Amino acid sequence: MPDKTRSGQTEAPFPARLVGHGGPIRAISISRDGKTALTASFDYSIIVWDLAATGASVRHRLFGHNAAVNDVEFIANSTQIASVSDDGSIAIWDINEGKLIQKLDDTPDKVLDLAISPDGSRAAVARWDNTARLFDVGARAEIARLEGHRGNVNAVAFSPDGTTLYTGSYDGSIRAWDAATGAALSTIHRFGWGINVLAVTANSQTVIFGALDGTLAAVPLNDTENPREIAKFDNPVLSLKMSPTGETFAAGNGGGFIHLFETASLTRKREAVGSFGPVWGLAFTGDSDALYHVGLDDFASWHDLSRNAGIQPVQSEFPRRFQLSEAESVGQLEFQRKCSVCHTLKEDGANRAGPTLHRVFGRKAGSLPGYDYSDALKNSPIIWNAETISALFEHGPDIMVPGTKMPIQRLKSIERRKELVEFLKVATAPQLEIENNLKTNARKGLKQ
Numbered sequence: 001m002p003d004k005t006r007s008g009q010t011e012a013p014f015p016a017r018l019v020g021h022g023g024p025i026r027a028i029s030i031s032r033d034g035k036t037a038l039t040a041s042f043d044y045s046i047i048v049w050d051l052a053a054t055g056a057s058v059r060h061r062l063f064g065h066n067a068a069v070n071d072v073e074f075i076a077n078s079t080q081i082a083s084v085s086d087d088g089s090i091a092i093w094d095i096n097e098g099k100l101i102q103k104l105d106d107t108p109d110k111v112l113d114l115a116i117s118p119d120g121s122r123a124a125v126a127r128w129d130n131t132a133r134l135f136d137v138g139a140r141a142e143i144a145r146l147e148g149h150r151g152n153v154n155a156v157a158f159s160p161d162g163t164t165l166y167t168g169s170y171d172g173s174i175r176a177w178d179a180a181t182g183a184a185l186s187t188i189h190r191f192g193w194g195i196n197v198l199a200v201t202a203n204s205q206t207v208i209f210g211a212l213d214g215t216l217a218a219v220p221l222n223d224t225e226n227p228r229e230i231a232k233f234d235n236p237v238l239s240l241k242m243s244p245t246g247e248t249f250a251a252g253n254g255g256g257f258i259h260l261f262e263t264a265s266l267t268r269k270r271e272a273v274g275s276f277g278p279v280w281g282l283a284f285t286g287d288s289d290a291l292y293h294v295g296l297d298d299f300a301s302w303h304d305l306s307r308n309a310g311i312q313p314v315q316s317e318f319p320r321r322f323q324l325s326e327a328e329s330v331g332q333l334e335f336q337r338k339c340s341v342c343h344t345l346k347e348d349g350a351n352r353a354g355p356t357l358h359r360v361f362g363r364k365a366g367s368l369p370g371y372d373y374s375d376a377l378k379n380s381p382i383i384w385n386a387e388t389i390s391a392l393f394e395h396g397p398d399i400m401v402p403g404t405k406m407p408i409q410r411l412k413s414i415e416r417r418k419e420l421v422e423f424l425k426v427a428t429a430p431q432l433e434i435e436n437n438l439k440t441n442a443r444k445g446l447k448q
Contacts, residue, residue, distance in 0.1 A: 014285050015056040018292070018300040020047050022352030023341055025294035027071040027281040029081075032244060034286030036095070038081060039300055040069035042341065043353045044405075046083055048095045051285075060098030063372055064091050066405035068353070070112050075137055076120035082137070084111035084125050087405070090133075092140060102140050106133070113197075115156040115165070122179060124165050126153040132167045134182040144182025148175060157198040157207070160246075166207055168195030174209060174219065188224045191215070196237055201263055202246025210237025216251055216259075218266055230266050231259065241282040241291070250291055252279025258293055260305055270305065331423025334416055338393075338409045345427045354406065357428045360384050365401070376403030386421050393417050 014034075023042035030037050030051075037049040037056070046062040046069055067086035074081055079096045088111055091103045106127075113126035116137070123135040132146040132153045146153075151170030158165055158179055165177045172192055176185040194212040201208070207219045214233035220226070235254035242249045248269065251259045256277055260270040277296035284291045285302070292300045342354035355371040363384050366377030380401055382388050394417060397406035411417050 014051060014053070014290060014292075014302045016302050018047075018049055018056050019298070020049075020058055020061070021045065021298045022344075023068075023298060024296045025281065025298070025300055026068060028283045028292050028294045028300050029073050030283040030285050030292065031074055032286070036074075037283070037292070037300070038072045038074070038095075039294065040072040040083060041298075042068040044069060044085075046072050046081075046093070048081075048098065060095060062093055062098065062100070064093075064100040064103055065089060066374060067407070070110070071114040073114050073116045075116050075123075076118060078120055080137075082114055082116060082123050084114045086110045088127075090114070090123065090125055090135065092137070104135070104140065104142070110152075112152075113155050115158050117158045117179060118160055118162045122158070122165075124156040124158065124167075126156045126167065128152040130169075132156055132165075132177075134165065134177070134179075144177075146175075146177055146182055146184070148184060149173060151194065154194065154196050155198040155209075157200050159200045159204040160202055161204040164204070166198055166200065168198045168209055170194035170212075172211075174198065174207060188221065189219045189227060191217075197240040197251075199240045199242050199249060202242065208240060208249065210240050210251055210253075212236045214253065216240075228266060230261065231268060233257065233259075235278075239279050239282045239293075241284060243284045244286065250282050250284070252282055252293060252295075254278045256295070258282070258291075258303070272303075329419060329423055330416055331419035331421070332427075334411060334420040335423055335427070338411065338420075342407065347430075357424065359430065360389075360428045361386075361425060374403060374405045376401050377406075386425070389424065390417050390421050393420065 018037060018039060021041040021043050025039050025041045027040040035051055037051055039047045044065055047058055048060040049056045050059050065085035065087050069083050069085050072081060072083040079094055081093050081095050083091045088108045089103050089105045092101045094101055107129055109127055109129040111125050111127050115124045121137055123137050125133050130149050130151060133142055134144045136143050146167060149169035149171050153167055153169045155168035163179055165179045167175050172190055172194055173187050174189045174195060175187050178185060191211055195209050196212055197210040199208045205221055210216050214235055216231040216237050218228045218230055233253045237251055237253050239252035247263055249261050249263055256279060258272055258279055259268055262269050279293050279295050281294040282291055290304050292302050294300045342352050343357045344352060345357055347358045355368045361384060365380040365382040366373040392400050393411040396408050396410045397404045398408050
C-alpha cells in the first residue's frame with residue numbers, strides 16, 4: 001500500500017529521521033502545511049528543517065540560548081518562531097533569515113513549556129519559579145506574571161478560540177487565565193499528582209492533562225467536578241499533542257510508548273513502542289495520519305499512524321552513550337555518564353552542547369575556534385590540565401567559573417575523579433600520541 005504524504009496523496013512518506021543534533025531532542029513542531037519542522041535540543045540549538053518527500057535539509061541552525069532548549073513553536077501569521085530554555089529565557093527568531101530577533105532574559109529558573117495563541121499575538125511560558133508569564137509577541141514585552149501555583153509550572157496551553165490560557169503545575173492544579181490580560185479566572189481542577197502536560201480540544205470545551213503518576217484525563221469545562229480518566233500508564237505522561245484536525249490526539253510517556261486517541265470518544269485507537277526512553281515531544285505532520293516523536297535520540301523519528309502501518313519501534317542504539325552501566329575503566333564510565341551528552345573526544349566532533357575535548361590538556365579555557373563560549377569562559381585564565389579538570393569536577397563549574405553555561409556536574413570521589421582525568425589524558429590526545437602511549441605501556445608490561 002503506498003504511503004500518504006501531507007496532502008493525503010499516495011506518494012512517498014515524510015523523511016523517516018531528522019538527523020543533525022548532537023544531543024537528545026526536547027521538542028518538535030511542524031508547520032501547518034507540513035513543509036517546515038523545528039527541533040529543540042539539549043545541545044543548546046534549534047534546527048529549522050525543510051521537509052520534502054525525498055528527504056529533509058537543514059535551513060538554519062540557531063544558537064542563542066545558554067542551556068538546553070526545551071520547547072519551540074511557530075508564531076502564527078509570521079515568519080517568526082519562539083523558543084524557551086533551561087537558561088530562563090524566551091527568544092524570538094526569524095526563520096527566513098535565520099537570526100535572533102530578541103532574547104528576553106529573566107530569572108535563571110528553567111522555562112519548560114511554551115504556547116503561542118492562535119492569532120500569534122500572545123506567548124505564554126511555564127517557569128520553574130512557580131509562575132507562568134504572558135507576553136505580547138508584537139511588542140516583545142511581558143504583559144502579566146501569573147502567580148498562584150504552589151509548585152513549578154510545567155505546562156501552558158491556549159484554548160483554540162483564543163480566549164483562555166491554562167496552566168498546569170507540579171502542585172497538581174490546573175488554572176484558567178484571561179488570554180488577553182493574564183487575569184486569573186479559576187482553578188478548574190486539583191489533582192493529587194503533578195501536572196506535566198496540557199492540551200485543549202478543538203471546540204475549546206475540554207482540557208486534557210497528563211500527570212506525573214501516569215494518568216491521562218479530561219476535564220470538561222461545563223462539568224469540572226467530574227473529570228474523566230482516559231488512561232493510566234506505568235510511567236509519567238511527558239508529551240501530549242492534538243492533531244491539526246482535532247479529531248485525534250497523541251500522548252507519549254516515560255516508558256517510550258506513544259498512544260493515539262480519538263478525541264470525540266476519548267478512546268484509545270492505537271498503542272505502540274516509539275523509543276527506548278522518554279517521549280518528550282510529538283508533532284503531527286499536516287494531517288492525522290502521521291507524526292514525529294523526539295526523546296533521548298539525537299534525531300526525530302517519523303511514524304505512520306495509518307491502520308495498515310501502525311507505529312513501528314525506533315531502531316536506535318540502546319543504551320545511549322550516557323546510559324552505560326559498564327565500561328573498560330572507571331574513568332571511561334564517568335566520562336560516558338557525566339560528559340558524553342555534551343562533549344565528543346574526536347577532532348571533528350561538533351553539534352553537541354559543548355566543544356570537542358580533543359587536545360583539551362594545555363588548552364586555555366574558552367579558546368577553541370568555532371564554539372560559542374560564554375563570556376565567563378572566554379575571560380577565564382584557566383588552562384585545562386589534570387589539576388584544573390579535577391577541580392572542575394570537585395567544586396562544579398558554577399563555582400569554578402561563575403557565569404558559565406556548563407551544566408552543573410560534580411564528582412566527589414577523589415579516586416573516581418583521578419580515574420576520569422587519567423582517561424581523558426589518553427582519550428583526548430592525538431591518535432599518534434595515543435598509539436605511542438599504548439606501545440609504551442605494553443613495553444612496561446613486558447618488563448614487569
